[in-house]
Amino acid sequence: MTVENVLSPPARTQEPHDPFVASIVHSDADSSGGPLAAALEEERTGAATRRSALKPIVALLKQPTLVASILVLALVTLWALVPSWFTAWDPNVGIPQDRLLPPSPEHVFGTDNLGRDLYARVVYGASTSLAATSVAVIVGLAVGSLFGLLAGFLRGFVDDAIMRFMDVLLAIPSLLLSLALITALGFGTLNVAIAVGLASIASFSRVMRAEVLQIATAVYVEAARVSGVRWYTVLRRHVLPNASGPVVALAALEFGVMVLAISSLSFLGFGAPPPTPEWGSLVAGGRDYLAVAWWLTTLPGLVIVAVVLSANRISRALERNGGIR
Numbered sequence: 001m002t003v004e005n006v007l008s009p010p011a012r013t014q015e016p017h018d019p020f021v022a023s024i025v026h027s028d029a030d031s032s033g034g035p036l037a038a039a040l041e042e043e044r045t046g047a048a049t050r051r052s053a054l055k056p057i058v059a060l061l062k063q064p065t066l067v068a069s070i071l072v073l074a075l076v077t078l079w080a081l082v083p084s085w086f087t088a089w090d091p092n093v094g095i096p097q098d099r100l101l102p103p104s105p106e107h108v109f110g111t112d113n114l115g116r117d118l119y120a121r122v123v124y125g126a127s128t129s130l131a132a133t134s135v136a137v138i139v140g141l142a143v144g145s146l147f148g149l150l151a152g153f154l155r156g157f158v159d160d161a162i163m164r165f166m167d168v169l170l171a172i173p174s175l176l177l178s179l180a181l182i183t184a185l186g187f188g189t190l191n192v193a194i195a196v197g198l199a200s201i202a203s204f205s206r207v208m209r210a211e212v213l214q215i216a217t218a219v220y221v222e223a224a225r226v227s228g229v230r231w232y233t234v235l236r237r238h239v240l241p242n243a244s245g246p247v248v249a250l251a252a253l254e255f256g257v258m259v260l261a262i263s264s265l266s267f268l269g270f271g272a273p274p275p276t277p278e279w280g281s282l283v284a285g286g287r288d289y290l291a292v293a294w295w296l297t298t299l300p301g302l303v304i305v306a307v308v309l310s311a312n313r314i315s316r317a318l319e320r321n322g323g324i325r
Helices: 003-007 019-025 034-061 064-081 118-154 156-171 174-185 189-199 201-215 219-226 231-267 279-285 295-322
Strands: none
Touching (some): 118 156, 118 201, 118 231, 118 279, 118 295, 156 201, 174 189, 174 231, 189 201, 189 231, 201 231, 231 279
């Protein structure tokens, strides 16, 4: 053995190149990040996406009253759409020997004075009551928002004329105004819905006008005007989408109010004629039997209260996002 062999270290054998290990050790040296770095980045992106998707659900579960309100309205909506899923009884056919039976497993809400199942009548009445309420909300939202949009954007004489007319409508109690419109339009569920909707246009108009006045002075709206965009295009593309949030929240609030208003008018006899089930008429039909059959008025009334409170709770949740002023 020579001196050179003792002093010099033995030559290292070159280990085979492992891309997987190299991507871990020298991930910074690879401009593309290596396959493992790309996989880790993809996993992080997917986890962030899943977390962002779960945030609304987690926030919703932290508000049990809001969850309960959504479930109530979902149940009532299913009643209106597919009532046969929830009851096998015919709402208009009664059994005389079963008249005025109290609530029981067979008749959940009891029976009325003609032996008809009250729960079936409440379930089938949801379609009439909710359809009328939806028509009223659409009429009030469409007409009121149009007036408010024009008043807030055009200003001047148009603003003064529209808002003075809305002040006149606000000076008249909504129920009295609805009765006056029903007298002109005639009885019936559709006419009641239109009358209630027209009686509410002042509220929608004022909220829409307030939002439009704020948005019309924004920089992007002024830029669109200066660039020569037509005024109705500015309304449709810029003003209306940004002003619709509070108005939608108000529509949710008015939904509950209109359920109560339509039920009240139906209670007074202006709604659908018998034997069509309607929530207000069901309460009115049981007032002569309060001493012997409390459930005829109490249980349909509780359904109305639950729907109104649920709509109000949802509108409060929307108010935090839309900001009713």
